[in-house]
Amino acid sequence: MVDKGFTEKEKRATLGLAGIFSLRMLGLFLVLPVLSIYAHKFPGATSFLVGLAIGAYGLTQAIFQIPYGLLSDKIGRIPILVFSTVIFILGSGLAAYASYQEDIYMLIIGRFLQGMGAVSSVVIALLADLTREQVRTRAMATIGASIGMSFAMGMVLGPYLASHLGLAGVFLFTALLGLVSLPYIFIGIPKPEKVVHHDDAEFTSSYLGTVLRDSNLLKMDFGMFTLHLGLTAVFTSAPLILKQFMDVGDLWKVYLIMFLVGLTIMIPTTIIAEKKGLIKEVKIAGVIILILSFGMFTQFEDSFVPAVISIIVYFTGFMILEPIMPSLMSRYAKPHVKGTASGVFNTSQFLGAFVGGAVGGFLLKFGFDIVFMFIGAVTFVWLLMILTMKMPEKLDRKT
Incomplete structure (x- = not known):
């Protein structure tokens, strides 16, 4: 409201x-x-x-x-x-x-x-x-x-x-x-x-250099790129996996459950991240959940219930991360460059969506496993980046 x-x-x-x-x-x-x-x-x-x-x-x-x-x-x-x-x-x-x-x-x-x-x-x-x-x-x-x-x-x-x-x-x-x-x-x-x-x-072009020299903002950009790379890559494969077991007209039931579970987890984790100053911990948890889901997909692509659980786990991780990413990016950016930082951040998101679809589709000819192994590897690199990031001062629980 x-x-x-x-x-x-x-x-x-x-x-x-x-x-x-x-x-x-x-x-x-x-x-x-x-x-x-x-x-x-x-x-x-x-x-x-x-x-x-x-x-x-x-x-x-x-x-x-x-x-x-x-x-x-x-x-x-x-x-x-x-x-x-x-x-x-x-x-x-x-x-x-x-x-x-x-x-x-x-x-x-x-x-x-x-x-x-x-x-x-x-x-x-x-x-x-x-x-x-x-x-x-x-x-x-x-x-x-x-x-x-x-x-x-x-x-x-x-x-x-x-x-x-x-x-x-x-x-x-x-x-x-x-x-x-x-x-x-x-x-x-x-x-x-x-x-x-x-x-x-x-976006203000004169501030672009400042934004691109900020290592924390660049890591946030890579994170948003990776999150949406994973989204489109998952949807090159996951619908085909589910289609093995059910008609297209029934897929909405799986996606409804997926959304409801994700929303149920997203609300309290967002509150914990923002109000309790645990945004780094919540972010790490969300990325680990994504990696876990990719591993599950590689193991359970031939089994209906485990495959459904895999996409629910994936979407839970996605829903944990999606709302806190823009908030965290804006806290890293100084006030006068927030618009420019947001422009680069959003561009990274869209590029990730493109690369995820194209690369996910290319790798799909080698099998579902390869798609999920690829996005799992990229997401693991993102996890390592997060571990090296210092949270903005206003998120430091000691201040």
Whole structure:
């Protein structure tokens, strides 16, 4: 919920932008749990091409999110928001047509176009224009929460829609979500009195060197890269493992359990991390859980119940880490470079999603085991990095 400290205009802006952003992310998340299953049936589809289709959106998101934000400083937030939404709709439509035609190459192009509809930097910039500094963090948290809900809904709704409408229908539904948000951009979002560049919320090129020389921020970037590399790599393989035992239309039941367990663990661990000053310990625990799940996948890919337990364990680790990563990154960054640090951090996330899909798909031809061994090894490197990090002073329990 939006805090009562918000003005009516700030509340409207926060909820409106959270809604637009969550619809966009829901569209991307809907296909994640089913794309690998359907795309492998396309003529000429290889594991690598399917993995590329899964992760393609991440590459164009990484490329375009910062330029969109900078361009919105010059020509306005709303025009860029509208343009990116139209691109997203076109990409979703092309992906739907490609799915109907069973054309893997056209599907990859559609996914690249979906990623070109990246709006995170523009949404954050517009939110900064429309909120006071003292409530901005809470406004950002509202958007973060909306993304989490979109992810959960996508995991559950995607398999259900795919079983009734097919993959093309899922992409058409995604395009519809974009169309629904388009008029609201014009009539539902307050117009900022003036467009101002906010160092605390937006990328500033002159601060890039400072951010890239900060070893702790670089380790955070690698961590976010690894977390989302693992996410897309897991979903090149895990749906295929589950498909051995159940119909696509029943996958939502597994993902619902997965989400409920993850949410149940996420809430208390987030509180412990933030309120008790145990964020490093919680982060280490989350990464160890991820590594454990990858090991379980390699052992239990041929057994239904253990495979389901493996994906539940994986998602528990993911849900522990996802909310605390941005919070911790912002505490490492000095106030005047927070926007730039966030831009690099988010770019690392999107690049991770792309690499995870592409590499996960490539390795899949050698077997499920190799995929999970690879992401397990990368995640272990991340764990070693965490052990060498000093927590920010405000998280030190002695202060």
